[in-house]
Amino acid sequence: MSMLKIIVVLTIASLLAAVGYLRLNHLDVLWWYDWKLNREVTSDQSLGLGRYRVDIEARQVEGINDDLSALTYNADTGTLFALLNGDPLLLELSVEGEVLRRIPVKGGRDMEGLTHVAGNQYVIAKERDQRLSLVTITEATRELDVSAAPSLVIALDEPGNKGFEGLSWDDANRRLLVVRERDPLRVLAVTGFVDAVAGEPSSLDITEIKSDGSAMLFMSDLSSVSVDRSSGHIMLLSDESHMVVEYDTEQKPISLLGLWRGMSGLRDTVPQAEGLAVDDLDRVYVVSEPNLFYRFVPAD
Numbered sequence: 001m002s003m004l005k006i007i008v009v010l011t012i013a014s015l016l017a018a019v020g021y022l023r024l025n026h027l028d029v030l031w032w033y034d035w036k037l038n039r040e041v042t043s044d045q046s047l048g049l050g051r052y053r054v055d056i057e058a059r060q061v062e063g064i065n066d067d068l069s070a071l072t073y074n075a076d077t078g079t080l081f082a083l084l085n086g087d088p089l090l091l092e093l094s095v096e097g098e099v100l101r102r103i104p105v106k107g108g109r110d111m112e113g114l115t116h117v118a119g120n121q122y123v124i125a126k127e128r129d130q131r132l133s134l135v136t137i138t139e140a141t142r143e144l145d146v147s148a149a150p151s152l153v154i155a156l157d158e159p160g161n162k163g164f165e166g167l168s169w170d171d172a173n174r175r176l177l178v179v180r181e182r183d184p185l186r187v188l189a190v191t192g193f194v195d196a197v198a199g200e201p202s203s204l205d206i207t208e209i210k211s212d213g214s215a216m217l218f219m220s221d222l223s224s225v226s227v228d229r230s231s232g233h234i235m236l237l238s239d240e241s242h243m244v245v246e247y248d249t250e251q252k253p254i255s256l257l258g259l260w261r262g263m264s265g266l267r268d269t270v271p272q273a274e275g276l277a278v279d280d281l282d283r284v285y286v287v288s289e290p291n292l293f294y295r296f297v298p299a300d
Contacts, residue, residue, distance in 0.1 A: 045231035047282055048298070049246050049257035053265035056295040059097045064291040070114035070166060070224065071275030071287045072122070080277060081122070081137070082287055083111045090114075090137070090144060095279060097293035103137070107147030113167040113178065113224075114275075117194055123176060125164040130154050132167070132176065134194060152193045154178070154206060156186070166224035166276070169194070172232050177209070179222040179236065187225065187236070209234075209251060219245070224276040237276040237286070242269060244276060244284070257284065257296060264296060 061068060067086035074081060079100060080093040088108035092101035105111065113125030117134075124133045124146060133149040154164075165181040174195060180186035192204035224237040233254075234247045244257040257263075259270040275287040284296040 045233070046248070046254055047228060047231070047233065047235075047246050047278070047284070049235075049244060049255040049284070049296075051299050052257055052284060052296040053299045054294060055297050056097060056293065057266060058268065058270075058288075059293040061091070061093070061097060061287075061291045061293055062099050063102070064091075064099075066290040068287050068289055068291050069112055069274045070125075071277045071285060072114050072116045072168070073277040073279045073285070074116040075229075075280050076119065078279075080279075080285060081114060081116065082275060083114045083124070085111050085127075093293070095283070095285075095295070097295070103141055104143050106143065106145040108144070112163075112165050112274075115167050115169045115176070117169045118171070121194070123167060123169070123194065124149075125167045125178060127163040127165065127181075130156070130163050132164075132178070132190070132193060150196070152190070152204075154188065154190070156188075156206075165222060165274075166237070168225045168227045168234075170227045170232070171229060177225050177227060177234065179225045181223065182221045185219070185222050187222070187234075219243070223274050226276045226278050228278050228282070229280070230282075235276060235278070235284075237273055239273045242273070244286070259286070270294060 067084045068082060069085045070083040072081050082091045082093055088105035088111060090103040090105055091099055094100055110126050110128050111124055112127040115123050117123060120136045120138045122135050122137055124135055130153055132152045133146045135144060135146055135149045163180060165179055167176055167178045170177055174191060176190040178188045178190060187209040189207050189209055192202060196202055219238040220240045221238055222236055223239040226235045232249050235244050237244050242259040245253050246255040248254050259273055261269045270286060270288050272289040273286050274289055277285045286294040
């Protein structure tokens with residue numbers, strides 16, 4: 001073997017060893033935080049994600065090949081709604097992950113966030129142009145056109161492919177929580193948009209929610225957010241860090257759901273978690289690209 005080939009082989013081996021070390025080191029730290037957070041005494045209102053175990057794992061959503069993204073729960077219908085960000089499509093799903101309805105979306109390219117507000121109201125977030133659109137979806141809706149829907153563009157950062165990744169309606173505080181994926185990571189609170197009335201003065205307000213805890217937990221990206229209606233706690237999902245973290249009303253991290261193989265009863269790591277929702281029975285749902293559905297339930 002020539003000297004050049006030896007050098008190339010050694011370089012590749014060194015890189016692979018470094019990647020393996022970083023992955024192992026990341027997992028060691030994640031296990032430590034999982035132990036640390038989930039052993040602490042929390043309030044009765046806490047979901048306590050450390051006690052959750054998967055009971056539906058990697059179920060393939062029928063008729064979907066790729067691009068399964070945002071997720072939200074509608075307590076009025078007892079069903080879930082999900083988005084596809086490639087060919088614009090909205091799905092209504094049962095709590096077991098069965099497809100109940102397919103709704104094509106016009107004017108909905110690059111949809112990455114979805115949340116149910118109340119009744120027939122939903123908000124959709126588009127990633128690249130950082131646009132929120134308020135839409136109506138009824139039992140009779142068979143096609144949705146968002147091009148003329150009331151919209152809000154939040155131009156805090158440069159537009160691009162690292163923009164809005166998820167949103168959730170916080171009913172107690174009448175606000176939307178919107179997460180930016182990275183560069184920088186952001187959690188924004190938007191009030192006044194959903195409640196705006198045509199012809200009346202606007203009370204729009206946008207603030208950033210910050211927590212030292214998110215940095216401490218080394219979440220390298222944010223792919224979704226969900227608000228637990230009973231407690232008001234915020235849950236943030238990180239695709240790259242493979243975890244869901246529960247934050248209390250003071251933005252303190254209090255519990256963690258690991259999405260790596262061997263954590264939370266998982267046989268395999270969730271490949272690319274993009275959507276997160278919680279139902280009124282405190283069951284946690286995650287959808288992952290390309291087309292996978294997960295449900296986590298308390299073990300006790």
